[in-house]
Amino acid sequence: MSNVAMGRAQREPADGDIVREQAVLFRLTDRLYRANGLGEIYDAALNAICDALGSSRASILRFDSHGVMSFVAWRSLSEEYREAVNGHTPWTRGEHNAEPIFVEDIRLSGESRQLIDTVLGEGIEALAFIPLASSHELIGKFMVYYPAPHRFADRERELALTIARQLGFAIERKRAETTAARLSALVESSDDAIIATDTDGIVTDWNSGAERLYSYGRKEMIGRPLMLLIPPDRQNEEREILARIRNGEHVDHFETVRLRKDGSSIPISLTVSPIADASGAIIGVSKIARDISERLRAQEQRELLLREMDHRVKNLFAIASSIVNLSASAAETPAALASTVSDRLGALARAHALTMFPSTGPSVQIATSLHALITAILAPYRHGADEHPRFAISGIDMPVPSAMITPLSLLLHEFATNAAKHGSLSAAAGSIEIACSNSDGKVIVQWREVGGPSPVETEDEGFGSRLVRAAASELGGVVRDWDPAGIVLEITIDIERFSA
Structure with missing residues (x-):
């Protein structure tokens, strides 16, 4: 055999070596594909390297969270x-073009005496540093060790790089799968609708x-139009959103x-955001929706309470003015006027306080009867200028459940306010007759105004009318009769609502 032929034979691997190498790479590919975690990936790679x-002897090292x-x-x-030797590396984490390093004899490597002695002390005389990279960064290296000086043939170098590429891809894929699984779990456990x-x-x-919302x-929804x-x-809102997303915009x-x-x-x-592929092309739309x-409802409740407060304050000023005017006509001295006004304003304050008790609460239990509640509400108007009674209550009496106090007080307080401003209590000789009865398990409270100006029916609905309607709906209902002799109001109370 010529010298040329002998050289070629040394450079070219035998058929048996090629078959063995291919079998090793096939097993590595198969195990990496079926690996359930990084531990199995590392084990498959170490088998292939050896x-x-x-x-x-071999090892795999990765940059940790501190860059070590x-x-x-x-x-x-x-x-x-x-x-x-932990932490020793020829490359930095941010390096993009790391080249493998093959050390055929550690004694000739140029490393520090301490490191060389450490390696030799482990029985290692030759080794190789093979970088592991993901698609965008250096993630680590694998090492292979020999007990004697070793010349790395071209074929060995190629095999080392092939294993490194497969190992790097497997680590990156598993990391992507872990990230995807974590994100999927976050999306799936979110209370928000994510579509x-x-x-x-x-x-x-x-x-x-999204299913809950x-x-x-x-x-039912996959494959159907949103x-x-x-x-x-x-419908145009959605078309405009899609148009903006196709242009790469986010919709806050x-x-x-x-x-x-x-x-x-x-x-x-x-919130709407574009979904882009690896090239940056917009391929979809992400939407996050939250039930508000x-x-x-809380905002509407706050606004209702603020309007009610404004309404009550205005009414209280109007009623206070009415009390002063009615009291002044009968008072003989300023002191008598002051005493009368003070008594009536005090009664008004006590009646107003009844409307402030919450309908529910852990410790608030108000014990009162229907007649007592009506009397407390009308106490500011008990006597007219000539000291004749301004109201009379007849019919059945009953305990008032705590949950009923607030709506019933609000309703009676509104009736009394309107009577003092526009109805029978605005006239010196006017009065109110309240009759309480029971019909088919429901309590009927009839409020009849007499001796005052004829009521004027109106279709305008102010806040007071809305407040009456809201309070009445909690009790059962209210009906108005615009009788020329005086307005008649009938409250129906469904007792079963408050029996629990």
Whole structure:
């Protein structure tokens, strides 16, 4: 055989070596594909490194959260050695083009005497540093060790780089799967409705929050247009959102309305963002919706209370003025006027306080009867200028449940206020007759004004009228009769509502 032929034979691997190497790479690929975690990935890689490169010792190191290159898996390395060389790396974390380093004899490496002695003390004389990279960063390295000086053939170098590429891809894939699983769990456990669509508005993802908010199951919505949730008068809103997303815009929180499966509407706060692929192209739309029904109800309640406060303050000033005027006509001296006004304003304050008790509460239990409650509300108007009684109560009496006190007090207080401003209590000779009765398990309280100006029926509804309607709805109902002799109001109280 010529010298040329002999050289070629040394450079080219035998057929048996090629088959063995291919079998090693095939097993590695198969195990990496089926690996359930990083531990199995590292184990498969170490087997391949040792089998392909003819060594019984190898290790895998990764950058930790502090940027230190640390051991994560190894074969036949002592704990003392790992502690001594942990953190040693020829590359930095931010390096993008790290090249492998093959050290055929550690004595000739140029490393520090201490490091060389540490390596030799472990029985290692040759080693290789093979970088592990993801698609965008250096993530670590694997090492292979030999007990004697070793010349790395070209084929070994190629095998080392092939294993490193597969190991890097496997680590990156597992990290992506872990991140995706974590994000999926976060999305799935979110109370918010999180939905994804394609750029045409067809639903591609639908989390449990969306199921709870809209009442559609995942299988019902995947593949269907999101327009199914959009009220007819807001269809253009969705088209405008999709147009903005196709241009790469984000749509920050805004309030809108969507439809549930049963057709009912629900107010939501909505955020919309584009979904881009690796190249930056917009491939879909992400929507996060939050039910704001409770917040809107609380806001409406606050506004109602503020309006009620304003209404009460104005009424109290009007009633106080009426009390002063009615008292002045009968008072003989300023002191008598002051005494009378003070007594009536005190009675008014006590009646007003009754309307401030909460209908429910852990410790508030107000014991009063129906007649006593009516008397307390009308106490400021008990006597007219000539000291004749201004009201009379007849019929059944009964204990008033604590939950009934607030709505009934509000209703009676509003009736008394209107009577003092415009009705029978605004006239010196006017009065009110209240009759209480029981009919078919419901209590009827009839309020009849006499001796005052003829009532003027109006269709205008101010806050007082809305307050009457709201309070009456809690009790059962109220009916007005605009009798020319004086307005007649009839309150129906459904006792069963308060029996619990």
